[in-house]
Amino acid sequence: MIRISPSILSSDFSNLEREIRSLDAADADWIHIDVMDGVFVPNITFGFPVIKAIRPHTKRFFDVHLMIDRPERYAAQFVSAGADLVTFHFESTSEAEKTIGLIKAAGAMASVSVRPDTPARAVFPYLDEADMILVMSVEPGFGGQSFLPASVDKIREIRREAIRRNKNTVIQVDGGIDEKTICLCAAAGADCFAVGSTVFRSDDRAKTIRALRTAAQNVYLADI
Numbered sequence: 001m002i003r004i005s006p007s008i009l010s011s012d013f014s015n016l017e018r019e020i021r022s023l024d025a026a027d028a029d030w031i032h033i034d035v036m037d038g039v040f041v042p043n044i045t046f047g048f049p050v051i052k053a054i055r056p057h058t059k060r061f062f063d064v065h066l067m068i069d070r071p072e073r074y075a076a077q078f079v080s081a082g083a084d085l086v087t088f089h090f091e092s093t094s095e096a097e098k099t100i101g102l103i104k105a106a107g108a109m110a111s112v113s114v115r116p117d118t119p120a121r122a123v124f125p126y127l128d129e130a131d132m133i134l135v136m137s138v139e140p141g142f143g144g145q146s147f148l149p150a151s152v153d154k155i156r157e158i159r160r161e162a163i164r165r166n167k168n169t170v171i172q173v174d175g176g177i178d179e180k181t182i183c184l185c186a187a188a189g190a191d192c193f194a195v196g197s198t199v200f201r202s203d204d205r206a207k208t209i210r211a212l213r214t215a216a217q218n219v220y221l222a223d224i
Helices: 013-025 048-057 075-081 096-105 120-126 151-164 181-187 205-219
Strands: 003-006 030-036 061-067 085-089 109-114 132-136 170-174 192-195
Touching: 003 170, 003 205, 013 048, 013 205, 030 192, 048 061, 048 075, 061 075, 075 085, 075 096, 085 096, 085 132, 096 109, 096 120, 109 120, 109 170, 120 151, 132 151, 151 170, 151 181, 181 192, 181 205, 192 205
Parallel strands: 003 030, 003 192, 030 061, 061 085, 085 109, 109 132, 132 170, 170 192
Antiparallel strands: none
């Protein structure tokens, strides 16, 4: 199942309610919310109050991506604020298993992300417990960056390991996703895509989301 998860990092922050409702109207599968603390990455974005404030305006699945130091301290609070899935970075904590457990105990799905320099095998120990693996195809911290082609091999390696274990793990890709790069990633085994400027700069967001979804569906697993 292909999922398109528009990232509100690229939205108009002064009109978040309107932007959220536009994603509903455009039939986005999920809504991707990037949380940055200025420590793990050199940027600061949303926190609990923002997620809690926008939660009543949509029933869409909230895909919350924590780019923060020591996420185990706050994981449960993000679930309470409205997250349906919480992603944290492998590089941000030495207690990944504990963090997965805290997220699940709070009632959400759990996901582990890796930065571009982190090898695919780093997430293999968590494939049995994590609901999703997020592969960063840009350096985390800022939207609008160019896609890093080496990400495709990483996606393929993770998907092959998941298949070997008979796991239907969701593999999300975040960074530089457009109609060309989504095909490269889907063919390698990715099935969920955090998409920023490609959606938010579009004059027809529904059409863009449909085109991205169809492009990915047409090539999914073709290179496995």
